[in-house]
Amino acid sequence: MRAPTAIDIRNLSLTFQTGDGPVYALADANLTIAKGEFVSFIGPSGCGKTTLLRVIADLEQPTSGSITVNGLAPRDARLKRQYGYVFQAPALYPWRTVEANVMLPLEVFGLPKAERRERARKHLDLVRLSGFAKKYPWQLSGGMQQRVSIARALSFEPELLLMDEPFGALDEIVRDQLNEQLVKLWNQTRKTIVFVTHSIPEAVFLSSRIVVMSPRPGRIIDVIDCDFGAERTLDIRESPEFLKVAHRVREGLRAGHSYDE
Numbered sequence: 001m002r003a004p005t006a007i008d009i010r011n012l013s014l015t016f017q018t019g020d021g022p023v024y025a026l027a028d029a030n031l032t033i034a035k036g037e038f039v040s041f042i043g044p045s046g047c048g049k050t051t052l053l054r055v056i057a058d059l060e061q062p063t064s065g066s067i068t069v070n071g072l073a074p075r076d077a078r079l080k081r082q083y084g085y086v087f088q089a090p091a092l093y094p095w096r097t098v099e100a101n102v103m104l105p106l107e108v109f110g111l112p113k114a115e116r117r118e119r120a121r122k123h124l125d126l127v128r129l130s131g132f133a134k135k136y137p138w139q140l141s142g143g144m145q146q147r148v149s150i151a152r153a154l155s156f157e158p159e160l161l162l163m164d165e166p167f168g169a170l171d172e173i174v175r176d177q178l179n180e181q182l183v184k185l186w187n188q189t190r191k192t193i194v195f196v197t198h199s200i201p202e203a204v205f206l207s208s209r210i211v212v213m214s215p216r217p218g219r220i221i222d223v224i225d226c227d228f229g230a231e232r233t234l235d236i237r238e239s240p241e242f243l244k245v246a247h248r249v250r251e252g253l254r255a256g257h258s259y260d261e
């Protein structure tokens with residue numbers, strides 16, 4: 001039986017009108033993401049990865065085509081807080097404790113204090129930061145700060161998590177650790193995750209499907225199934241199966257790359 005649809009994108013295009021003329025950020029994108037999938041968007045700078053994520057989040061409006069998020073128009077999905085969004089930079093308030101940062105959106109939403117605390121506790125636990133609730137962001141490493149922002153994005157308990165290069169600014173060892181933790185979190189929660197990255201190993205390790213994109217105009221050029229099972233560890237990156245998928249992603253990126261920049 002097929003899982004219900006989380007995101008349905010049909011013939012979607014988005015053109016930005018700029019002083020230098022139109023920028024074709026997305027051209028005729030088609031993609032269906034089922035609930036519980038982990039889908040990565042990968043491609044060179046300017047291929048429309050962030051734009052596509054922002055369209056899902058109702059932060060950009062398509063020029064043509066259609067999209068639904070959990071069966072709703074993106075605006076309704078946003079108003080019903082159906083997704084959490086994690087940015088490349090953690091964007092935490094330095095004068096608030098870790099716990100208070102996680103509770104902030106719940107505060108804005110008007111949840112009672114006891115419930116806010118309980119949600120913060122639960123989600124800090126999920127990202128393995130239970131002991132750090134009373135610390136301030138500047139007392140934490142970059143990787144830990146990013147885990148706080150993941151806890152904050154999950155605090156509403158959305159079914160959908162949108163992540164825009166969340167580990168792009170971290171060193172490779174920390175990034176590896178967070179990749180393993182994110183796989184565990186995904187297995188524990190079975191949220192639908194849409195993840196933007198530049199890294200081939202990261203995409204292949206994390207995803208159940210990889211969407212390869214190319215620029216000018218921003219297009220989807222390949223969609224690759226790749227599920228290495230719930231219990232995977234970083235060791236799988238040496239396996240022939242892993243390298244085969246990585247090779248296909250690389251070939252796609254090479255084919256879509258223009259050298260006339």
Ligand SMILES: Nc1ncnc2c1ncn2[C@@H]1O[C@H](COP(=O)(O)OP(=O)(O)OP(=O)(O)O)[C@@H](O)[C@H]1O
Pocket residue numbers: 016017018023024025043044045046047048049050051052218
């Ligand atoms: N608000 C905007 N106004 C004009 N052009 C924009 C705007 N936002 C994005 N673009 C352009 O749209 C194209 C796609 O941008 P987008 O940020 O989605 O690419 P990306 O694949 O996420 O790139 P990166 O990996 O560098 O983040 C780029 O050419 C970008 O310059």
